[in-house]
Amino acid sequence: MSLISTLARLEAVRTGRAQPATTVRHRHLSDRPLVLVPLVTAGEIGAPLGALVGTDRDAPRLLAVPQPRDRDLRFAFLAELADAVLPHIDACAEVVEAAERTEADPETGKRVKVEVELCADAAQVIVPSRAGVDLIRLLGRSTRFRRTAEQDPEAPFPAPPRVPLLGRWLTHYGERARVPGSSLLLAMTDLLGRHWATGQSTLEDQHLGALLAWIDPPEGASGAEAALRAELARDAEGQLLCPPAGPATDPAFDNHLLGPAIERYDRARTALAAAEDGLEADERYGAVSAAEREIRALVLSRTRPTWDAVWHGLDLLRRLPAGAHVADRWTRDRWSFTGHRDRIVSGEPPQPRRDDAVTAANKLATREREQARLEAQEALDDPLVMAGRRLAGEAFAGEVTDVVMAYGEGRRPSPRPLVTVRTDDRPQLAERGKVYRSLGGKPQAAEFVEEAGEGLLVLRIVDKMGRGREPEPGSVPEKGDLVCFTLFEHEQRGGAKLPDPEATPWTHGGPPGETAAVPEAPDPLTEEDVL
Structure with missing residues (x-):
């Protein structure tokens, strides 16, 4: 932490209000960002519980999984998530403009300028916290290799048609979020924490409600008092007034509200399966529907406050003028978005589970170069x-x-x-x-x-x-x-040229696809793999 950041935090403690850490906004904000507020089951981060998603702050789309351990219901949730996310991505991918790019001539090897298509805009996704970014990356890794019934009719538990495509896009966004200065996938807590200094620790800044309480406290209360209330205040039923920003939930909510509701849903579904005639089945189907509506209402009660908090944070950030180099960094995001679109259209396979040595080295060099460039540009x-x-x-x-x-x-x-x-x-x-x-x-x-x-x-x-x-x-x-x-350079130079992936030396694993001397053992079977 720099000295000026420490001074700003001390000033926040003295005044009871967060202090500006910047005079301009250092990240791009789209006119219509896609906000995603996810929830997962406690103790099993790969089991989604629900989400609020959309580009309209007044009309979010609610997705809920009444039984997160049911594989079919999980896939149904992912299919709904694909229906909510992919149209927004497709709309951005269809509008293009002409741009110039320098490429190597295949015959002479010289660098020449060629005219290519560049997406006029890219779909920006905003999640409440850093844990949401990790969940995006996890969902991408768990879905991009799924086989659909069209791809493999004999595949066990085939995924809905667009789920693997969603996984490829989520993986790309998760990888891009690791590039310093990128704005394709942003966490609201990181955004606000970059532009304001509060009187609490950086770990406490990951609580979106507490962070907003310091930046914009209610009238008559200090930031510390408002943040303490956001973290600890509960209603008459013992539930937090300001729920966590996801994807985790509060244990009191899990034990007293969600757990009993899921048990009622399971009992109603078991009773429906045991119905002996149509009239009895109709009556019991109503019980299943009522239990499902109850779980959807519970998910909405936990996600809607966070949804409103994310949009409130966007309002605060839009008051800051954009920095001079923000547009240039967003253009690089648009190139990344366009490149991934082209890879999908050309029929390339999904991103590998592990990068080869050359690709990994290139990614690391890119992140180091972008980190130095970002620090220089923010200072300028x-x-x-x-x-x-x-x-x-x-x-x-x-x-x-x-x-x-x-x-x-x-x-x-x-x-x-x-x-x-x-x-x-x-x-x-x-x-x-x-x-x-x-x-x-x-x-x-x-x-x-x-x-x-x-x-x-x-x-x-x-x-x-x-x-x-x-x-x-x-x-x-x-x-x-x-x-x-x-004393630092304003533009970063490229590093040494790496060999082609096909020329990877044996010291770094050999060329991609080469059979290893000792095959990798499969993942062990766990209890979570069996319903």
């Missing part, structure tokens, strides 16, 4: 974030007190002006260390020459001045200008 977009980097000695700002024109040595001397900056910051500069400033959206590099006195730093500008003997107007700071230089 936001003076408050840049202040934290300045306190850490990773940047400095000040006034230009002197500019001396100088030239480099060589056959054709290039301008290398010396700029003196007065600053109160204490950057961790090394001899001939590189520093950078943003010039027209592009990084301009300079070298640290010497310290000319207390708070006086002499820098040598080395690029972005044009090709003439004299620097282009505006490319060199003038006396009296306020400037800000960073």
